[in-house]
Amino acid sequence: xxxxxxxxxxxxxSRAQAHGYLGLNFRDLAKDVGIKGASIHYYFPTKxxxxxxxxxxxxxxxxAGLEKLWADTQDPVACLKAYPGVFRKALADGNRMCLCxxxxxxxxxxxxxxxxxxxxxxxxxxxxxxxxxxxxxxxVNKAAARQRARAIYAAVSGAQLLARSRADLKVYDETIxxxxxxxxxxxxxxxx
Amino acid sequence: xxxxxxxxxxxxxSRAQAHGYLGLNFRDLAKDVGIKGASIHYYFPTKxxxxxxxxxxxxxxxxAGLEKLWADTQDPVACLKAYPGVFRKALADGNRMCLCxxxxxxxxxxxxxxxxxxxxxxxxxxxxxxxxxxxxxxxVNKAAARQRARAIYAAVSGAQLLARSRADLKVYDETIxxxxxxxxxxxxxxxx
DNA sequence: ACCTGAACACCGTTCAAGT
DNA sequence: ACCTGAACACCGTTCAAGT
Numbered sequence: 001x002x003x004x005x006x007x008x009x010x011x012x013x014s015r016a017q018a019h020g021y022l023g024l025n026f027r028d029l030a031k032d033v034g035i036k037g038a039s040i041h042y043y044f045p046t047k048x049x050x051x052x053x054x055x056x057x058x059x060x061x062x063x064a065g066l067e068k069l070w071a072d073t074q075d076p077v078a079c080l081k082a083y084p085g086v087f088r089k090a091l092a093d094g095n096r097m098c099l100c101x102x103x104x105x106x107x108x109x110x111x112x113x114x115x116x117x118x119x120x121x122x123x124x125x126x127x128x129x130x131x132x133x134x135x136x137x138x139x140v141n142k143a144a145a146r147q148r149a150r151a152i153y154a155a156v157s158g159a160q161l162l163a164r165s166r167a168d169l170k171v172y173d174e175t176i177x178x179x180x181x182x183x184x185x186x187x188x189x190x191x192x
Numbered sequence: 193x194x195x196x197x198x199x200x201x202x203x204x205x206s207r208a209q210a211h212g213y214l215g216l217n218f219r220d221l222a223k224d225v226g227i228k229g230a231s232i233h234y235y236f237p238t239k240x241x242x243x244x245x246x247x248x249x250x251x252x253x254x255x256a257g258l259e260k261l262w263a264d265t266q267d268p269v270a271c272l273k274a275y276p277g278v279f280r281k282a283l284a285d286g287n288r289m290c291l292c293x294x295x296x297x298x299x300x301x302x303x304x305x306x307x308x309x310x311x312x313x314x315x316x317x318x319x320x321x322x323x324x325x326x327x328x329x330x331x332v333n334k335a336a337a338r339q340r341a342r343a344i345y346a347a348v349s350g351a352q353l354l355a356r357s358r359a360d361l362k363v364y365d366e367t368i369x370x371x372x373x374x375x376x377x378x379x380x381x382x383x384x
Numbered sequence: 385a386c387c388t389g390a391a392c393a394c395c396g397t398t399c400a401a402g403t
Numbered sequence: 404a405c406c407t408g409a410a411c412a413c414c415g416t417t418c419a420a421g422t
Contacts, residue, residue: 004405018300022214026396038397039406047396097297104357105289105297108210118357147370150354151347154367158350162342165296165310175346178339182376196386217415231387233417 005043007033012054017096020106021051021114048111055117058099059124062086066128076136080185083129083152084176087160088169095167101157125153136187155179197235199225204246209288213243213298213306240303247309250291251316254278258320268328272377275321275344276368279352280361287359293349317345328379347371 011032016024026047027037044050065086069079090096100121103110110118129149134140156176163172179185203224208216218239219229236242257278261271282288292313295302302310321341326332348368355364371377 020214020298022212023298023301036407041397042405095300100357101353102297104353105212105294106215107357107359108287109215115357122354122357147366148374150363150367151351151370151374151376154350154354155343155347155371156350157353158346158348159342161293161296161349161353162314162346165292165299165307165314167299171342174339175342178343179347179376182340182343182374184343184371184374184376219415228388229415234386239416
């Protein structure tokens with residue numbers, strides 16, 4: 001893949017994390033890349049193509065990061081402890097959001113190819129969390145672990161949304177801490 | 193307030209819950225109201241004015257609903273049990289979102305007057321939840337209760353975001369149930 | 385008071401032309 | 404292969420002017 005195409009994806013990712021898919025526009029994007037708006041179309045025929053490539057790449061990178069975390073530690077407790085840090089990064093970088101979290105809010109206005117990736121991103125995270133939870137408590141009911149994984153994903157996404165509207169990283173940290181205190185990141189999965 | 197203005201606010205609320213502030217547009221809005229796009233400006237000079245009025249009204253209505261719930265039940269357990277239902281309503285109504293949750297994602301692109309209301313909405317919810325939690329466990333540390341309130345608000349917001357991207361109300365219900373199983377909606381506030 | 389036409393700015397997109 | 408200016412159709416926004 002050409003260097004320019006990579007640059008477009010990198011700049012677009014950063015911009016989309018701040019402004020979403022709707023707030024992303026070719027002319028501003030091109031200015032940051034150092035080319036003209038029309039030139040973007042040489043690499044991505046339509047905005048839908050760019051959006052889908054963006055979400056797909058973001059999803060792949062995110063999954064790779066999670067798998068690396070698991071491979072490096074092989075420790076469910078360490079993975080669950082580190083997980084909220086993944087979303088923290090975006091907030092620390094100019095009060096941005098997880099790209100797919102942002103796009104989830106815009107869901108109704110997303111091209112189908114982008115919807116697929118946004119949905120897939122959440123699926124991948126829930127699957128990874130489920131795997132980690134089961135590794136932490138081998139005998140656990142799989143459905144219960146998956147539900148717990150969803151709760152973790154939801155809490156982290158919501159904490160991010162809350163912290164963003166306060167533009168305050170401390171709010172994120174404290175909210176995550178409160179979730180931790182309630183036992184959300186523990187490896188045991190209670191079922192009524 | 194004139195009837196037309198009320199109609200504009202009602203239609204705009206519904207549309208903004210689906211498409212956000214950025215996705216809200218005067219012509220489509222006006223068509224639903226039965227006037228021309230330019231006529232909206234007679235009531236709301238700018239989109240920022242409409243957005244602020246919208247968020248303010250939404251916030252007021254939401255707080256009134258919460259206060260009524262508390263006044264009617266006077267029961268912390270019942271209030272915490274009913275709380276997720278508030279956000280469920282929007283999803284059940286055409287996979288919409290809480291207006292201020294949607295706007296929280298768009299925060300960077302919001303006019304200041306709208307930001308104030310979006311922030312205030314989250315504050316109001318956290319305050320109400322804190323009050324309910326303290327009523328449920330009178331001796332609790334107030335800071336701990338507030339952090340717990342934030343965790344609840346975050347989890348519910350995130351569950352909404354997740355369910356929206358799956359366009360599946362069942363995902364919302366199951367995620368909330370998982371949060372319940374972990375004890376997030378209990379009236380006791382554990383602090384390590 | 386209430387509403388509108390028309391101008392304006394901006395968008396994604398196309399395409400012929402340039403390097 | 405890569406990039407651009409100009410043009411296009413569309414749309415949100417604004418404002419002076421209409422009733």
